[in-house]
Amino acid sequence: MGDQSICDGSLSADDFYVAAKSLCELWQSANTSLPNWTWIPFKRIPTGISCNEGYLSLENVFHVKSSKELVSSQDLFQEEQTVDSATVVQVPSSVIHAYDFHIIYSFSYRNPVLYFHGHKYDGQPLALDDIQEDLPEYSLKLIRESKWTFITFEEHPYLHQPWYMLHPCGTSEWMKLLIGGALHGNPYPANYLVSWLSVVGQAVGLRVPSSLTSSCFNDASSSSIGPSL
Amino acid sequence: MELCSEEAVRLVWEGAIPLQIHLHESEVTTLPPPPPVLILGPRIGYLPLLVTVIKPHFNDTLPPGVDSVWFDYKGLPLKWYIPTGVLFDLLCAEPERPWNLTVHFRGHPGEILTPCGGEDPVKWSFINSLKEAAYIINGNCKNVMNMSQTDQSELWQSLAKGNMESYTRVSSRLKLGPYGEDAVMRMSTGRIPIRLYLRILGEDVDDLEDVTTIDSWDSISYINRPVEIHNEEGHYITFRSAMRTLLPEFFDDEASAFDHVLVPRGDYEIDDGIENTEATATDFVSTKSQSPKKVNEIKLIRIQGIEVDLDIPFFWMVNNLKNPEHFLHICVFMVPALNPA
Numbered sequence: 001m002g003d004q005s006i007c008d009g010s011l012s013a014d015d016f017y018v019a020a021k022s023l024c025e026l027w028q029s030a031n032t033s034l035p036n037w038t039w040i041p042f043k044r045i046p047t048g049i050s051c052n053e054g055y056l057s058l059e060n061v062f063h064v065k066s067s068k069e070l071v072s073s074q075d076l077f078q079e080e081q082t083v084d085s086a087t088v089v090q091v092p093s094s095v096i097h098a099y100d101f102h103i104i105y106s107f108s109y110r111n112p113v114l115y116f117h118g119h120k121y122d123g124q125p126l127a128l129d130d131i132q133e134d135l136p137e138y139s140l141k142l143i144r145e146s147k148w149t150f151i152t153f154e155e156h157p158y159l160h161q162p163w164y165m166l167h168p169c170g171t172s173e174w175m176k177l178l179i180g181g182a183l184h185g186n187p188y189p190a191n192y193l194v195s196w197l198s199v200v201g202q203a204v205g206l207r208v209p210s211s212l213t214s215s216c217f218n219d220a221s222s223s224s225i226g227p228s229l
Numbered sequence: 230m231e232l233c234s235e236e237a238v239r240l241v242w243e244g245a246i247p248l249q250i251h252l253h254e255s256e257v258t259t260l261p262p263p264p265p266v267l268i269l270g271p272r273i274g275y276l277p278l279l280v281t282v283i284k285p286h287f288n289d290t291l292p293p294g295v296d297s298v299w300f301d302y303k304g305l306p307l308k309w310y311i312p313t314g315v316l317f318d319l320l321c322a323e324p325e326r327p328w329n330l331t332v333h334f335r336g337h338p339g340e341i342l343t344p345c346g347g348e349d350p351v352k353w354s355f356i357n358s359l360k361e362a363a364y365i366i367n368g369n370c371k372n373v374m375n376m377s378q379t380d381q382s383e384l385w386q387s388l389a390k391g392n393m394e395s396y397t398r399v400s401s402r403l404k405l406g407p408y409g410e411d412a413v414m415r416m417s418t419g420r421i422p423i424r425l426y427l428r429i430l431g432e433d434v435d436d437l438e439d440v441t442t443i444d445s446w447d448s449i450s451y452i453n454r455p456v457e458i459h460n461e462e463g464h465y466i467t468f469r470s471a472m473r474t475l476l477p478e479f480f481d482d483e484a485s486a487f488d489h490v491l492v493p494r495g496d497y498e499i500d501d502g503i504e505n506t507e508a509t510a511t512d513f514v515s516t517k518s519q520s521p522k523k524v525n526e527i528k529l530i531r532i533q534g535i536e537v538d539l540d541i542p543f544f545w546m547v548n549n550l551k552n553p554e555h556f557l558h559i560c561v562f563m564v565p566a567l568n569p570a
Contacts, residue, residue, distance in 0.1 A: 008368075045427060045450050045476070107454040108361045108422070125339075152357070153343045155308070157453070160446045162343040 009176030010110035015189035017052035022190035056103040065095035237549035244272040247327040272314025297337035322440035362555035420455040469539035
């Protein structure tokens with residue numbers, strides 16, 4: 001089963017759990033200022049037998065207008081503190097958007113899928129127009145040019161509320177290239193999500209710490225691979 | 230044996246729920262209040278597609294503002310992306326005819342429900358489901374992605390208008406079925422698109438009329454997960470076997486060879502009025518009659534309004550009872566065990 005997945009870029013549900021645990025550990029040890037990914041156990045069938053079912057959560061990541069990437073709350077306040085007190089530049093709270101990200105396994109596509117939503121500083125949810133202002137330029141390009149919707153508003157599979165979702169169709173194809181090229185000596189599926197997130201994260205401005213990606217691609221070249229969704 | 234029945238598919242396409250739509254009292258600004266609208270909702274259709282017919286009845290009485298249409302059943306906001314027939318089978322334990330629904334044009338509950346401003350969101354939701362089904366069946370969605378604009382449009386219009394012939398003409402080019410003797414061997418992935426809605430009843434009831442209505446979607450477990458068929462299982466696996474792969478804990482009898490022993494007595498025939506009668510596999514001689522001990526008890530399983538028998542061949546069920554986007558929607562009513570294992 002593992003061999004088949006390596007060949008076609010997909011992931012079984014059990015492997016997703018392994019990959020998720022691995023991402024949590026690697027992310028934590030990377031000492032990034034971003035908050036940690038957490039595994040949230042969740043059973044779709046309340047009375048069902050216990051198994052490793054759940055999803056990954058990364059919450060309270062902030063986007064400041066005109067910045068390129070997402071930061072933690074610590075980074076936000078640090079920015080204010082380093083400024084010369086004679087010219088105190090406050091970051092107006094009106095330009096701070098808070099985001100939550102969930103990585104959820106799709107049985108249909110046999111891939112992880114990224115769900116996310118955002119709020120303004122006053123708690124008001126962000127509409128797609130607001131979110132698009134925060135996205136990197138190439139994501140906007142994809143949204144404009146793609147015949148098929150790239151970001152859709154869907155029901156969260158576990159929380160039963162509307163969240164935004166990055167469309168998973170095509171994931172297996174580029175994961176096949178990504179993993180296939182960097183396979184030597186790398187444990188599969190432990191590094192699946194790190195590899196996946198290094199691409200998908202770029203679409204939403206979530207940067208994967210380089211210590212994670214270099215440990216995954218230690219044999220192959222570590223040139224960045226852009227999303228080819 | 231016949232695993233496809235045009236007659237059955239036609240009955241599914243023609244199936245409809247009699248609806249009685251009331252305008253929410255907070256949006257009635259005239260006296261006397263307008264009477265409710267009686268309308269047939271196609272089982273394979275979606276509630277927002279009925280708005281163009283419903284709205285004229287209520288137009289004059291609506292308060293000023295922008296329309297944001299949504300429906301509720303006894304206070305539960307209805308998910309517009311679930312086919313009407315499935316909503317009915319799931320939410321009305323004891324079928325209510327006509328089915329009384331409330332329509333709202335204001336005050337859309339954005340924190341619970343994604344908005345639906347017209348026909349386009351429904352069309353996209355449908356096309357995305359079709360893509361997902363294609364991915365499950367073929368391992369890629371190229372056939373759907375490569376559809377011409379004309380074909381895509383015709384496919385959607387046929388569904389919206391309930392035109393089975395026109396729909397079949399376009400969708401057959403997608404090569405997403407049917408399942409049968411030869412098709413099993415040809416199936417790239419051996420996976421079949423299923424959407425299962427599990428409703429856990431609070432307590433055991435003898436009569437479905439006594440089942441309390443649900444007030445939150447948290448009471449329904451939604452499982453969007455394909456059934457995987459392995460070629461060595463053969464062509465006539467039962468519905469029971471398929472269900473066991475999705476809900477193993479509810480079918481805890483040992484997997485037995487008897488699951489696959491079905492001696493067909495001629496073609497499987499359907500009665501008229503397929504929607505209201507129990508379709509039982511009376512044309513099959515089943516050699517299995519044990520009653521397995523279950524920790525959690527399945528009360529009933531409903532597909533396209535039919536209370537299905539577990540011994541029906543799974544492929545027959547999929548070929549004939551699936552929805553146009555190629556998903557088989559299964560509503561399961563279950564009573565949890567008193568002493569969970």
